[in-house]
Amino acid sequence: MHGYGIFPAMRIVDAHIHLWTGQTAPPHHSQVPLSVERAIAGMDQAGITAAINCPPLWDPQAIDYAAAAAASYHDRVATLSWFAVENPADMASVDALLSCPGTLGLRLLFASPAAIEALLSDRLDWLWSFANERDLPVAFGVAPAFLERVGSLAAKHPRLRVMVDHLAVSPFEKLPGAAAHFEMLLGLAQHPNVAIKASAVPSMSTLDYPFADTRGHLRRFFDAFGASRMFWGTDITRMQPSWRQCVQLFTEELPWLKGRDLELVMGEAIVQWVNWAGVRH
Numbered sequence: 001m002h003g004y005g006i007f008p009a010m011r012i013v014d015a016h017i018h019l020w021t022g023q024t025a026p027p028h029h030s031q032v033p034l035s036v037e038r039a040i041a042g043m044d045q046a047g048i049t050a051a052i053n054c055p056p057l058w059d060p061q062a063i064d065y066a067a068a069a070a071a072s073y074h075d076r077v078a079t080l081s082w083f084a085v086e087n088p089a090d091m092a093s094v095d096a097l098l099s100c101p102g103t104l105g106l107r108l109l110f111a112s113p114a115a116i117e118a119l120l121s122d123r124l125d126w127l128w129s130f131a132n133e134r135d136l137p138v139a140f141g142v143a144p145a146f147l148e149r150v151g152s153l154a155a156k157h158p159r160l161r162v163m164v165d166h167l168a169v170s171p172f173e174k175l176p177g178a179a180a181h182f183e184m185l186l187g188l189a190q191h192p193n194v195a196i197k198a199s200a201v202p203s204m205s206t207l208d209y210p211f212a213d214t215r216g217h218l219r220r221f222f223d224a225f226g227a228s229r230m231f232w233g234t235d236i237t238r239m240q241p242s243w244r245q246c247v248q249l250f251t252e253e254l255p256w257l258k259g260r261d262l263e264l265v266m267g268e269a270i271v272q273w274v275n276w277a278g279v280r281h
Helices: 035-047 062-072 091-098 113-120 125-134 144-156 182-190 210-227 241-250 257-275
Strands: 012-018 050-053 077-081 101-110 137-142 161-164 194-199 230-234
Touching: 012 194, 012 230, 012 257, 035 050, 035 062, 035 077, 035 161, 035 241, 050 062, 062 077, 062 101, 091 101, 101 113, 101 241, 113 144, 125 230, 137 144, 144 161, 144 194, 182 194, 182 210, 194 210, 210 230, 230 257, 241 257
Parallel strands: 012 050, 050 077, 077 101, 101 137, 137 161, 161 194, 194 230
Antiparallel strands: none
16 A cells, blocks of 8 residues: 555545536635546645545536546546435436446435435435445435434444534534534444544634644544544545645644554545445555
8 A cells, every 4th residue: 555655554545525627616615626637636746545526516517527537547536426315316316326437325415405304304215225225335414403313314224334524514613613513423423334524624623734623523533433434534625724734634643543543544444434446555
């Protein structure tokens, strides 16, 4: 395993990026599109081996672009795809998404009132059953108020491999308020099929690098979920620090995270969770 000379003993996999080529993006993201070529160049510079792409909803071509990117860079980029949960869908449409090159699972965003209603109702029961049958990884972009629902789905469908994005922290929240729901999220560790993306962590800090106010929270999540269910990631297009600094926060600033645990958190665990067989070593 290698990290392109910077972290030579470790395979580092970013659990959450967005690739797109359109000309618009939300204000809290970079207004310069992140093409796969730009992403690969940035990853090489930062010592990152590979990344999981979550095609953004703001670019209608993002799913097609994700397939093309994964086909061209199959050992560097994989996809968690999406469909509009507000609209009718079925297993055939999800099967079509999963048949795209490099697609390993789903990443669903529950932000609009209609999407939240779908999450809280039985309208998506077919999807949870489908995912349970397929042992399918599904990432949840969800607000803290709905973590209890995520826990009940995990309990009912033990082969549904749940990931909670960004520790369920909004892009606009800062500590200490951003941690108000952490006890609830920590409670989800009781479900062995629930994992967390410790992604975009710098965005909740009120401090400059090395974001010391996040360390205690990260330790609590590590103690609860363990190295096999806690995934490093960035959501790099809305980060102020560089990609390399986002890596170093975990590899150099958390003295308790080392050895095999560090390897798992930085990439090996997410590779296993989403069953990415073709990722680069």
